[in-house]
Amino acid sequence: xxxxxxxxxxxxxxxxxxxxxxxxxxxxxxxxxxxxxxxxxxxxxxxxxxxxxxxxxxxxxxxxxxxxxxxxxxxxxxxxxxxxxxxxxxxxxxxxxxxxxxxxxxxxxxxxxxxxxxxxxxxxxxxxxxxxxxxxxxxxxxxxxxxxxxxxxxxxxxxxxxxxxxxxxxxxxxxxxxxxxxxxxxxxxxxxxxxxxxxxxxxxxxxxxxxxxxxxxxxxxxxxxxxxxxxxxxxxxxxxxxxxxxxxxxxxxxxxxxxxxxxxxxxxxxxxxxxxxxxxxxxxxxxxxxxxxxxxxxxxxxxxxxxxxxxxxxxxxxxxxxxxxxxxxxxxxxxxxxxxxxxxxxxxxxxxxxxxxxxxxxxxxxxxxxxxxxxxxxxxxxxxxxxxxxxxxxxxxxxxxxxxxxxxxxxxxxxxxxxxxx
Amino acid sequence: xxxxxxxxxxxxxxxxxxxxxxxxxxxxxxxxxxxxxxxxxxxxxxxxxxxxxxxxxxxxxxxxxxxxxxxxxxxxxxxxxxxxxxxxxxxxxxxxxxxxxxxxxxxxxxxxxxxxxxxxxxxxxxxxxxxxxxxxxxxxxxxxxxxxxxxxxxxxxxxxxxxxxxxxxxxxxxxxxxxxxxxxxxxxxxxxxxxxxxxxxxxxxxxxxxxxxxxxxxxxxxxxxxxxxxxxxxxxxxxxxxxxxxxxxxxxxxxxxxxxxxxxxxxxxxxxxxxxxxxxxxxxxxxxxxxxxxxxxxxxxxxxxxxxxxxxxxxxxxxxxxxxxxxxxxxxxxxxxxxxxxxxxxxxxxxxxxxxxxxxxxxxxxxxxxxxxxxxxxxxxxxxxxxxxxxxxxxxxxxxxxxxxxxxxxxxxxxxxxxxxx
Numbered sequence: 146x147x148x149x150x151x152x153x154x155x156x157x158x159x160x161x162x163x164x165x166x167x168x169x170x171x172x173x174x175x176x177x178x179x180x181x182x183x184x185x186x187x188x189x190x191x192x193x194x195x196x197x198x199x200x201x202x203x204x205x206x207x208x209x210x211x212x213x214x215x216x217x218x219x220x221x222x223x224x225x226x227x228x229x230x231x232x233x234x235x236x237x238x239x240x241x242x243x244x245x246x247x248x249x250x251x252x253x254x255x256x257x258x259x260x261x262x263x264x265x266x267x268x269x270x271x272x273x274x275x276x277x278x279x280x281x282x283x284x285x286x287x288x289x290x291x292x293x294x295x296x297x298x299x300x301x302x303x304x305x306x307x308x309x310x311x312x313x314x315x316x317x318x319x320x321x322x323x324x325x326x327x328x329x330x331x332x333x334x335x336x337x338x339x340x341x342x343x344x345x346x347x348x349x350x351x352x353x354x355x356x357x358x359x360x361x362x363x364x365x366x367x368x369x370x371x372x373x374x375x376x377x378x379x380x381x382x383x384x385x386x387x388x389x390x391x392x393x394x395x396x397x398x399x400x401x402x403x404x405x406x407x408x409x410x411x412x413x414x415x416x417x418x419x420x421x422x423x424x425x426x427x428x429x430x431x432x433x434x435x436x437x438x439x440x441x442x443x444x445x446x447x448x449x450x451x452x453x454x455x456x457x458x459x460x461x462x463x464x465x466x467x468x469x470x471x472x473x474x475x476x477x478x479x480x481x482x483x484x485x486x487x488x489x490x491x492x493x494x495x496x497x498x499x500x501x502x503x504x505x506x507x508x509x510x511x512x513x514x515x516x517x518x519x520x521x522x523x524x525x526x527x528x529x530x531x532x533x534x535x536x537x538x539x540x541x542x543x544x545x546x547x548x549x550x551x552x553x554x555x556x557x558x559x560x561x562x563x564x565x566x567x
Numbered sequence: 568x569x570x571x572x573x574x575x576x577x578x579x580x581x582x583x584x585x586x587x588x589x590x591x592x593x594x595x596x597x598x599x600x601x602x603x604x605x606x607x608x609x610x611x612x613x614x615x616x617x618x619x620x621x622x623x624x625x626x627x628x629x630x631x632x633x634x635x636x637x638x639x640x641x642x643x644x645x646x647x648x649x650x651x652x653x654x655x656x657x658x659x660x661x662x663x664x665x666x667x668x669x670x671x672x673x674x675x676x677x678x679x680x681x682x683x684x685x686x687x688x689x690x691x692x693x694x695x696x697x698x699x700x701x702x703x704x705x706x707x708x709x710x711x712x713x714x715x716x717x718x719x720x721x722x723x724x725x726x727x728x729x730x731x732x733x734x735x736x737x738x739x740x741x742x743x744x745x746x747x748x749x750x751x752x753x754x755x756x757x758x759x760x761x762x763x764x765x766x767x768x769x770x771x772x773x774x775x776x777x778x779x780x781x782x783x784x785x786x787x788x789x790x791x792x793x794x795x796x797x798x799x800x801x802x803x804x805x806x807x808x809x810x811x812x813x814x815x816x817x818x819x820x821x822x823x824x825x826x827x828x829x830x831x832x833x834x835x836x837x838x839x840x841x842x843x844x845x846x847x848x849x850x851x852x853x854x855x856x857x858x859x860x861x862x863x864x865x866x867x868x869x870x871x872x873x874x875x876x877x878x879x880x881x882x883x884x885x886x887x888x889x890x891x892x893x894x895x896x897x898x899x900x901x902x903x904x905x906x907x908x909x910x911x912x913x914x915x916x917x918x919x920x921x922x923x924x925x926x927x928x929x930x931x932x933x934x935x936x937x938x939x940x941x942x943x944x945x946x947x948x949x950x951x952x953x954x955x956x957x958x959x960x961x962x963x964x965x966x967x968x969x970x971x972x973x974x975x976x977x978x979x980x981x982x983x984x985x986x987x988x989x
Contacts (some may be wrong), residue, residue: 162690162748162749162782163689163690163837164688164689164690164691164692164695164714165692166688166692166841167688167689167837167840167841170840170841170843170844193644194643194644195643197638197639197642197643198638198639200638200642202635202638205635205638205642206635209631209632209634209635210631212631213624213627213628213631216619216620216622216624216627217619217620218822219820219822220619220622220627220819220820220821220822220823221616221617221619221820221821221822222616222816222821222822223822255677255824255846255849255850256846256847258844258845258846258847259845259846261844262844262845262846266586266588266589266713267585267586267589268584268585268586269586270586270587270588273586284843284844284847287843287844288844288845289844290844291688291841291844291845292586326584327584360584394644397642398641398642398643398852399642399643399644400640400641400642400643400644400645400850400851400852401642401850401851401852402677402846402848402849402850402851415585415589418589418592419589419592419713421706421709422592422680422683422684422706422709422710422711422712422713423680423681423684423710423713423845424677424678424680424681424684424824424846425678425680425706425824426824427677427824428677428822428823428824428850428852428853429822429823429824430820430822430823430850430852430853430856431850431852431853434852
């Protein structure tokens with residue numbers, strides 16, 4: 146066959162056919178590093194994994210049995226919006242946090258990650274404007290960037306996204322600008338920031354969304370994992386136009402890939418159209434397991450176990466940072482969730498420092514990954530406290546402090562010699 | 568709160584913010600109709616569902632138990648390419664059909680539907696050219712259209728896609744045209760056509776792909792469901808540059824949403840990037856179930872049960888069409904798969920006839936859904952034989968024949984009166 150000969154040439158040229166959106170995507174530096182970091186002596190603070198060993202085997206077994214027993218449904222194609230009984234269960238569990246929503250307007254997604262993809266797919270033409278916290282969740286940046294919007298970021302402080310900076314940005318964009326599509330926020334225990342948006346700012350944000358006509362996308366993966374302070378009402382609870390995203394990844398199982406979108410009916414119909422092309426439907430089997438878990442097992446007891454365990458780890462991390470970190474280092478104080486955001490002096494490059502950290506037996510997520518331009522945030526890092534034991538966390542922070550101290554000493558010497566500015 | 572007042576206005580305006588790609592998408596007429604058709608006396612030939620009641624409960628239980636017992640892995644986040652052991656199992660099962668592929672170059676997807684989305688996401692900029700059979704799988708058209716390529720279709724005959732028409736189209740496109748990205752084909756028992764591409768045409772297609780520099784995307788959901796004739800080698804078996812798509816939906820369970828992409832390494836890496844944004848990873852739990860099913864249960868016996876059952880239903884449909892359909896109606900003769908493609912005289916509109924069919928207790932998928940423009944194929948329909956019993960299929964064809972006969976009588980009268988041309 147004449148075609149056979151050229152097979153090897155083509156083998157190499159196919160990647161040149163890729164779309165522009167892909168050439169713009171950077172492989173996650175963190176992911177590549179994780180793949181390399183398989184030495185058993187390395188303690189990782191880089192991930193964002195729940196500790197699934199806390200899940201009672203009996204509850205998992207019960208949920209799986211419910212799915213197996215309903216084989217005619219769970220092994221068959223499902224509807225694009227997902228199983229109605231699962232949507233009902235999700236509507237029940239968000240009622241505790243002040244959200245009233247009808248199951249017919251829920252779209253069940255393949256994890257909240259698919260929700261992010263679908264929302265950008267539904268709303269974004271190239272060049273449209275999307276607002277986010279800066280830094281923000283890397284997976285959201287990856288999902289949005291496939292549809293080539295212009296992502297503009299708003300800084301946060303200890304009370305979440307700064308509304309003064311948001312207003313300035315909105316004034317630049319202008320009222321009624323058709324390019325402005327949505328603002329994406331993680332108001333509770335933000336990833337990677339760890340900060341929580343205050344109730345006052347939530348109200349102000351909703352006002353601004355009406356004044357400047359944009360959609361609020363409220364992503365709430367960690368909302369139930371609060372270790373101190375009181376519950377803040379989600380924006381969806383006081384405004385029906387907010388799109389609310391949830392997931393079972395942190396309350397039950399990330400490996401099942403079940404999340405949800407609660408949106409106004411008109412929006413739901415559009416997202417359903419986008420989803421038909423993406424995956425037809427999510428896993429019906431997993432959706433049934435989720436329904437059974439949250440309806441037929443004592444999931445709130447398990448959630449309390451998660452909360453207690455993660456809180457201990459958080460305290461261990463905060464205490465170790467107090468103990469070991471040099472005074473030039475600043476960090477956030479999360480009241481829940483999985484992460485602390487650490488800011489080093491501006492002259493320290495956390496990304497290049499990662500190789501030294503790896504040598505010293507600890508890894509973290511460098512801060513530039515959480516910005517759309519990959520440039521800002523170079524002197525910062527995200528630390529995860531949900532996965533390792535308190536002892537390992539303390540040891541990891543000790544090791545990290547050594548690495549930071551090494552960098553700072555070098556820079557202090559340069560500063561003292563007048564070679565660089567502070 | 569001032570924002571509260573305008574909430575209802577916004578509720579209605581958010582859908583106006585949708586991206587162009589969504590405004591171009593048509594809700595599937597078939598899907599809307601299915602939702603309406605809940606009367607128990609209606610026999611549906613419109614769907615494409617496997618008969619999951621044929622799956623042995625013991626095998627499903629065994630597969631679920633394997634996933635439950637590996638909780639630390641199956642409930643945790645997985646890698647973007649999917650579970651390695653599952654990739655290994657998929658490489659093992661395609662070896663029977665002549666494909667040798669390394670598990671490290673497999674990407675496990677959320678059903679083959681996600682594979683279609685990822686391939687278009689990876690390769691298509693707006694205006695790029697994609698070639699497909701016409702008619703072709705509706706889900707592929709939905710997946711591709713989100714990335715706004717120009718989809719050009721090539722007719723098939725009893726030996727699959729017509730290579731003479733393809734060559735003409737390729738000459739129009741021109742050699743080395745950078746807009747030409749890939750050709751999508753379902754060579755075995757095509758959906759909706761039911762036809763199979765001959766070995767000669769497969770070879771010719773591979774030659775043309777090298778000559779005109781395009782990627783072949785070979786989608787093979789039904790390949791194992793052959794009821795007569797001999798196995799045809801997949802193109803991937805004799806050319807390494809082909810992208811091969813598989814799924815467990817027809818061999819095991821559609822509700823688990825597990826499919827795969829087998830591609831050259833350079834392509835795999837690009838698709839992985841696209842997938843990070845879409846869903847991070849598929850369901851690890853479902854992937855483990857798939858691995859256990861195809862490794863630890865007698866799946867080939869179950870496959871034989873599928874083959875025997877579907878073959879009986881196919882024969883029932885073909886015999887009933889012989890018996891009841893008027894001589895003006897033509898149809899394909901599928902050697903496997905799920906579907907028969909029926910062509911009515913050009914003056915019959917199968918879409919408008921659907922309402923009468925519904926009244927008469929039978930539904931089908933009207934042919935225009937399977938064309939990118941939604942205009943061609945109006946005098947054709949897809950009939951599914953995988954789901955209903957032989958008795959129901961015979962009755963459904965009888966009912967459908969009545970409806971067609973009614974239309975034809977009307978037209979025959981018009982034709983005889985000279986009011987319309989034949």
